[in-house]
């Protein structure tokens with residue numbers, strides 16, 4: 460996900476380029492299991508300070524259901540919006556002073572390369588739901604025998620009521 464932006468840096472503010480992005484991201488992060496390539500379109504706009512990268516990206520990933528622990532696939536879509544700043548003046552070749560906002564992930568290197576890898580990795584991790592579920596009505600696992608309740612009930616269900624609920628149940632049963 461590396462783009463040479465030397466020409467765009469020489470352009471006037473407001474000039475832009477568009478790219479189709481299609482990347483194999485299997486090596487991006489050990490916590491991400493992609494089932495497809497990362498796809499989308501990105502736009503790079505020359506700003507007064509650098510280059511603003513925007514875009515919408517899509518990828519299918521494998522997740523583990525937080526209720527039933529089964530693997531399932533889901534399509535994620537996320538937006539990219541990050542301003543990259545040059546570390547070298549494109550005209551003079553002089554090193555530019557860094558500001559407090561400059562993170563390595565959003566620096567344009569001395570060869571005028573924008574590398575989207577780290578910002579894509581961070582944005583994709585944020586796009587993954589913290590407690591993914593395989594379906595909205597996933598019934599989860601029996602806490603006692605571990606049976607996947609999506610595949611049917613188990614026999615131990617009724618014995619495992621909270622003792623306070625057990626009292627209530629007895630009252631209701633009477």
Ligand SMILES: [Zn+2]
Nearest residue numbers: 524527593597
């Ligand atoms: Zn589930």
Ligand SMILES: [Zn+2]
Nearest residue numbers: 601604613615
């Ligand atoms: Zn059970």
